[in-house]
Amino acid sequence: MSDTIEIGKGYIAWAKDETTRGKGASGGFVTALMVAALEKKFVDNVLVVKKKGVYEGIPTMTNDVEKVLNAAGSLHSAPVNLAKYVKKSGKVAMPAKPCDARGVIEQAKRNQVDIENVFLIGLNCGGSMSPVPTIRMVKELYELDPASVVSEEILRGQLIFNTNDGEKAIKIDEVEDKGYGRRVSCRYCITNIPEMADLACGNWGVPKDKFGNATFVQVLTEKGVEIFKNAVDAGYIEFESASEKSSKMREKIDSTMRNLAEEWHKKVFSEVDSLTSSDRLAYYIDVFKNCIDCGSCRKICPVCACGDDSKCLQMEYEDDSYKLSMFHMVRLLHLMDSCIGCGQCEEVCPVDIPLTMIHRRFAERMQSRLGHIPGMNMDTPPFYEVELRS
Template identity: 40%
Template sequence: MTKKGDMLYAWTNDADIQKKAELGGAVTTLWKYALESKTVDAVLAVTKGVDLYDAKPVVITDPKDLVKTAGSLHCGTLLMPKLIKKYLGGTHHTKIGVTVKGCDAMAFYELAKRKQLDLDRIIMIGVNCGGSVSPVLARKMITDKFGVDPNTVHKEEIDKGQFIIEYEGGHKGISMDELEEAGYGRRANCRRCKMKVPRQADLACGNWGVIGPRAGKATFVEVCSEKGANLLDGAVKKGILATEPANPKGLEIRGKVEGAMLKLGEKWRKKDFEGLGAGKDRLKKIMSETSRCMKCYQCIEQCPICYCVDCTTKNPVYVPPGELPVSFMFHLIRYAHIADSCVNCGQCEEVCPSEIPNALFMHAQQVELEKMFGHIPGVSMELPLMAFVEEKQERARLANTGSDMIYENVFNPVVKK
């Protein structure tokens, strides 16, 4: 029997999945078993839309449709938890399976601890993630750096430190370091990310550490929960999935790859955060950049931490309507509400029509707050400091007293005014 902590190689025995799958097809096969066994009611997955730069979320209930989602799309930048929260009722009445990146898994935890999702009704299969590439920038990168018409590209992958494309007439790879120094490559938030193996998921899967005869033909699977172990055992028992213990040398290689990615993430954090300056210089830079804001609300719509029905940014007392440039209070409210729990998913920056580096500002503040209070978002069900304040009660107190000490009752509960 499989147990939490096991490290395995896994591959599909399903002939249809074998034809389409990458790296053994274990993830697609596990979802097929989950649907057929009624372990989940539906699987939320990503498939290719009009082209490989168009990642499209799909809800699958028929196991036969899963083969369409096999493979990866590095030019897809979707975040899955907010979709479940907004469009699928937050799993309160449905059991859902979902494939997650590190930022997805972190966002699931943050929404769950705020009771917006029920993790008991979600199964997560995590995939190792070295980062994703914005679709618009990907097309420009392929044109400028690869000298290839992006419309002729039918496959892309990130492997051994290169971005590799296959197109009509050939294939080509360029070092990610070279691409990123030229302003291309992965999204800025992905470069700073240090959640490369999403162990918050029930299973963590990928190709790092698959060596020997199984290289390119199997998926590395780390079992992270009892739910994950049961799913894996069920698929093996049914005969549609095969497994074997991971090669010890492969374990060592996987650890080294992860370690190298973490060091790279730290390097980019240092570069990006130092580039913001400190103190008043940082504030001036943020105020200057955010002055382009047109208050389209896409940053709020896409943020997994934003879920309030009555959003303070829409209160005319704080943010006057119909004014450009937008009052900086709009951004201060967001920072105060979100920064301690930012998971660096990059959605606020990805969708900004004014190209404001929102994710950089929010992530930089989150790291500073983490140093101060020790709370790391998205890795456990521990609540951030702000969550201990009852918002309605605190708003009433502020209105009655005129005090701006929002944390007063937490730090000094005996004080009464």
């Protein structure tokens, strides 16, 4: 316990309390961290995903320790983005997948969140799954009764569903070859480690003897040091420095995941990539024809912050005879520099327009032209950047 906590260093940490360790994933570090923050009044609230079975989770802002303990453990088939649930109300700690953390940062740039008061406990993420396809997968591929599943986990490249009669594990590659598994936008996402958050936690790089009972934590900011120290001082967490080998192992997993994502990127984008430019226009006209103007994609987007007076709504007339809707044109334009590729728009679209793929097509070329990656730091979105004459 003589180690000090420093920015940039990696640690192996776990919850001191045995029940917390049992409830949470990988040693209950994140749960213990949040409980300590609440009990020591380090934060006013925490934002957790309340579990509603294996296939559903509801984001909840709470200061009740009991609720935090009940929310412990990972939940892969509740693909919510927490960014829009954070409000400007006191200090908040929240677990954050990379896309949650990037969403919060984009909201902060748009003055919806006070970033100094939000403690982002980043979680390594290899992807999440949509509830309905997951239920179908459990039925068809795992041949289990979806209602009998008590928990799920992803371990060593395998997707495991536990029932009261035992567990059934299938390799993720195999699952995805058969068309099930992670959401499409997660498959080609290359941000697995939340380097923009305050802490980055996960089981990648945990040594064999502690695997399943400890978390690899990378401390990334001063805020991260504070919340970590708070939990250690309060006696909720024990930790030791991570070895070189652990860090290397973690990096290796990350780079494997990235390579895999790049392959998926090629696969997902190849259909539209292979079109000529005039066919591409015809494709866009064709897919956007299905839009029923429900506005869900705008409402769910963790980057958008205009509210009900947004330009995309103001410039849209439902009875115009345009070949493409102004709503989507304005959204594509405004998200070109800011789309973080979280996949929420595709997730909620009731007519299954591949919105995330389309937004990424526009965003990737603009972001690479600008050399700007949104959600990584507090840099102004380039669309609003004004180069002043000196």
